[in-house]
Amino acid sequence: MASDAPAWLRAERAEIDNHESNGSWTVIDRSRLPTGRNLVRLIWVYKTKRDGTKKARLCVQGCAQVAGVDFDQTFCAAMRGTSLRALASLAASMGMRMRRWDFVAAYLQGELEPGETVYCHPPPGYATIGSDGRPRICCIKKP
Numbered sequence: 001m002a003s004d005a006p007a008w009l010r011a012e013r014a015e016i017d018n019h020e021s022n023g024s025w026t027v028i029d030r031s032r033l034p035t036g037r038n039l040v041r042l043i044w045v046y047k048t049k050r051d052g053t054k055k056a057r058l059c060v061q062g063c064a065q066v067a068g069v070d071f072d073q074t075f076c077a078a079m080r081g082t083s084l085r086a087l088a089s090l091a092a093s094m095g096m097r098m099r100r101w102d103f104v105a106a107y108l109q110g111e112l113e114p115g116e117t118v119y120c121h122p123p124p125g126y127a128t129i130g131s132d133g134r135p136r137i138c139c140i141k142k143p
Contacts, residue, residue, distance in 0.1 A: 011056035025138040033119055033137060040120045058123055
């Protein structure tokens, strides 16, 4: 809905700010793209949370990546439900209390393996031409 546009723009800005403060990418001249490397696109993924807040996530368009060139493995650190139940049971039996944390932009804390480099177009709405008139791309440093 058009009335939600300011909220979505704030969510996008927060996501870009997270990436910039975390040093997720370096903007480079497109001429520095190595021969044979794929230049992938970034897309916005939007979600309205249960409390009504808007979230915008910047994601690499995975279908454009080539296995063995752009990546060689996929991994997502997540706990299985059975593991959580086992930990809760153990904590209860030992009289311990459990806490939970919600880490803002926790997915940005990862590191690429040495030698792994992903090149992508700048995020939608981000400057694609430098002040010198040359096209720019992003060299991803953190996932």
